[in-house]
Amino acid sequence: MARPKPETGVKVKTVAENRRARFEYYIEDVVEAGIALTGTEVKSLRIGQASIAESFAEVKDGQMWLINATIQEFSHGNIFNHEPKRPRKLLLHGREIDKMNNAVTRQGMTLIPLSIYFNGTGRAKVELALGKGKKLHDKRETAKERDWQRDKARLLRDRG
Template identity: 50%
Template sequence: MIALQNRQASHSYFIEERYTAGIQLLGTEVKSLREGKASFNDAFCIIIEGEAWIKSLHIAPYTHGTANNHDPLRDRKLLLQKREINKIQSKLKEKGLTLIPLRIFFSDSQLVKVEIGLARGKKLADKRES
């Protein structure tokens, strides 16, 4: 079941490789995702000290949450194997490549997964073809 899809990604980027990663979330964030209350606007992924992070992913506060609700724009850790992180990090050193989230979905075992992609930006003429 797809909870959220980044429609702007295929319009603005050529996706070269795709990876599936787990994501570290709080309980109220999972509940908000089940309601479809999230936004990919300006979201991107980075690798810091051998760990993958997703930044600027807006997950709205849970409507039935208490005062202990989560911060909507906090950085969230992506769960990838070390060899995948090393492979992505070596490819990111190429000029023009970036790591972007493509979709968030629930796996068969109801775990939240993020599909991320190594992408190269399109020029204005390329966007007309999309």
């Protein structure tokens, strides 16, 4: 009897998260992408040594690449260790790459990684989003809305 397939998009262990992305950008479309890694990169991810705060994705020669993401060197990697900020290939279908590339070139959007995580089968995945940059007044409005939601929850908790 075949083992049941895990659901797609289920995050078993989140390694790195770009918390600033939702504040800086309007998030339009989110896609789950595989990521091509070496052995020491996977080991570093499993112990949680990664940062995607200043990273982005771009299309080169019909392939999607994750640029400027930092995965620290593995402590026991010796000569087989990897370069921490090397470009990493993202694994997507050609249709998805074309769709995202068209949005970037025609509509001026940006490809932002929201998180790196391990799914139910133990594979490293990147949650990639198409985003449009916010202006300063939009960021103020977002902060004001977040503060109001926090105050409203506090008032309801104290009253109830």
